[in-house]
Amino acid sequence: AESLKAKGFNDGDIVSLNKALKGAFEIKFAFNVWTLGEDCMKRAGFKTEEYNAPDFNMLKAMGYTEEHIEEANQYVCGSMTVEGAPHLKQEHYPVFDTANKNGKKGERFIHFMGHVNMMASVQPFLSGAISKTINMPNEATLEDVKYTYEQSWKLALKAVAIYRDGCKLSQPLSTSSKNKGDEDEEAEEEVELKEEVVVKKEEVIQVSRMVETNDEDDAIRQASEILSQHVGIQTPMESYSKDGEVAERRVYLHGEKRKVPAKRGGITVSAKIGTQQIWLRTGEYPDGRLAEIFIDMYKEGAGFRSTLNMFAISVSMGLQYGVPLEKYVENFLFTRFEPSGFTDHPNIKSCTSVIDFVFKVLGMEYLGRTDYVQVLPKGIQKKKFENLAKLAETTAPQETMDLPEKKEEVEVSEVQDQATLPTMEKEEAIQDASSAALSEMMGDAPACPTCGHVTVRNGTCYKCLNCGDSLGCS
Structure with missing residues (x-):
């Protein structure tokens, strides 16, 4: 009180302050204009815009240090925990345990499995789930969450709601607060992060000068170390010119575009989803890899058609910049919206949406995935780009022969039938028997x-x- 009176407080201000401190969780919350009034604020030398600011800390503004404020807070408001209280034995602490740690000095809390076991003892007597939160401390790890879900399943709980202390942006009641030491540490970390970003930027600028080698493996290793990133596909791939000829063989990093030739091949798939017609067209690199897709549906000017066109453009850009087709297929399979249902595609007989159909076709044609198709593909259709690559390596170059101009000069030779009937392997016979059984079912x-x-x-x-x-x- 004497310290406050020296800074402009009178007896009336002290009385108002004592009344407010009875219900305060922290001492600094009682020092405000609503408790002390504007006259006290002016006597203390504060301006109106200062004490009306939301982040105004009166004690700190009057010159008190964080240590002095914390010491006064412990004396006036307490530590918000019974841990360390006189005349209380440690074996009695569990009676006072709560869901989370209490105050800045509290270390005890109810273990999260205590919540699970309590719910498990009640669940057999309830037909529905239990609306009870499993509270976890801020230090809880991902393994703790996994363990909680696993044990809840083993104990036959019908629902689990987990809350980790401090994981929300705003929390109704928080028993911890940051002190000046924490703020200083965060400021130091922010400065270190900015310095690290500057260093990384300089490294990226100097990458072309630092990678000096003709060996592909050595270049990959140096680029990965300098940029602190993995190379997208470590196998060297051809870079094509506009006319489709191979310009060079190189390794593409993440985020680097692999250009598509101006003239390129692809496939066109026409199918009906229910009653809606869809056309799927693809563009390929000369090595058979997928480079772009086009989706046509509905009439020109329709909003859904434009949306599908924009989606196809975004997927095409991702493919050309190194996003694996496998990731697209894994994420977009079984996407559900209308139109959906049965299709007239020779292999994919049903789909849950247009996007689901598109990536089922792409996964089958370019990745060889048959785990979701109803009719297994055969021949070169099974894994298109790999079979084409093998075919290109094993097939001899074709030669042309000049035929005689006159019909009489053509020698007639006996036609010999050298064709052999295909033999069915044991695995194919088993697959056919399995397919017949499934067709009956x-x-x-x-x-x-x-x-x-x-x-x-x-x-x-x-x-x-x-x-x-x-x-x-x-």
Whole structure:
């Protein structure tokens, strides 16, 4: 009180302050204009814009250090925990444990498995899930969360809601606060981060000068060390000119565009999804890798057609800048929206959306994936770019022969039939037998309402081999 009176406080201000401190969690929250009034603020030498600021800290502005404020806070408001309290034995601490640590000095809290075990003891008597949060401390790790979900499943809980202390941007009640030491450490980390960014920028500028080698493996290693990134595809690939000729062989880094020749081949797929017609066209590099896609649907000017065109452009740009086709297929398979349903494609007989159909086709044609198709592809269709590459390596160059101009000069030779009948291997016979059995099971089976895959008969019901859902069973 004497220290405050020396800074302009009177007896009335001290009385108002004592009343406010009875319900304060922290001492600095009681020192404001609403508790002390504008007269006290002016006597202390503060301007109106200063004490009306949301981040105004009156004690700090009056010259008190963080150590003095913390010492006064511990004396007046307490430590917000019973840990270390006199006349309280440590074996009695568990009675006072709460979901999270209390105050700045508190170390005890209810273990998260305590919440799980409590819910497990009640769950058998309830038909629904339990609306109970499993509280975790701020130090909880990803392994702790995995363990909690696994144990909850083993204990037959119907729902789990986990909250990690301090994980939200705003929390209704927080028992911890940052002190000046924490702020200083964050400031130092920010300065170090800025310095690191500057260093990285200088390294990127100097990368062309620092990588000086003719060896491909050595160049890859140096580039990875300098840029602190992995090379996208470490196998050297051809770089093509506009006329399709090989300009050079090189290794492409992440984010570097591999140009497409002006004249390029591809495939065109025409199919119907329900009653809607769709055309899927692709553009390929000369080595058979997918470079771009085009999706045509509906009439010109339709909003959905324009959306599909923009989507195709974004996918094409990603493919040319090094995004693997596998990632697109994994992320967009079984995307669900209308139109969806059965198709007239020779291999893919159902889909959950247009995007699902597009990437099922691309995955089958360019990655050889057959785990989601209803009719297995055969021949070169099974894995297009690999078979084409093998075919190009093993096929001898074709030679042309000049035919005689006159018909009489053509010698007639006996035609010998040297063709041999194809032999069916044992694996193919097994696959055919398996396909015949599946066709009997799936002949009248409806599509799965969850993933769109064709279901199979399971007794008097139907089950989906793709997602595990069942139809016609209670």
